[in-house]
Amino acid sequence: MATYLISYHGGSGPPASPEAARQMMAAFGDWVASVGDGMLDPGAPLGAARTVSPSGVSDGGAGPEGYSVIRADDLDAAVALVKGHPFVARGGTLVVSEAVSL
Helix, strand or coil: CEEEEEEEEECCCCCCCHHHHHHHHHHHHHHHHHHHHHEEEEEEECCCCEEEECCEEEECCCCCCEEEEEEECCHHHHHHHHCCCHHHHCCEEEEEEEECCC
């Protein structure tokens, strides 16, 4: 099995009400449960960012809004595990990247 980083991009922003937040977390919990033993780290939202490059450090950047880490047999299986992710239903995009062992 390989390890995959799921990075969250875009989306509709934070929930507008406590009830919407509860529903969002319940949907996320259902997705986590659906991944089963393949879930390594359900992840977390990401906040402020800085970009480090050869020319120095700059604030901001278009980094992901969050992440999760899963295990799957291959990239297609990993993608299948995230197709039903509630973040996509809220207008977000998920990038599935394989962690390559060196």
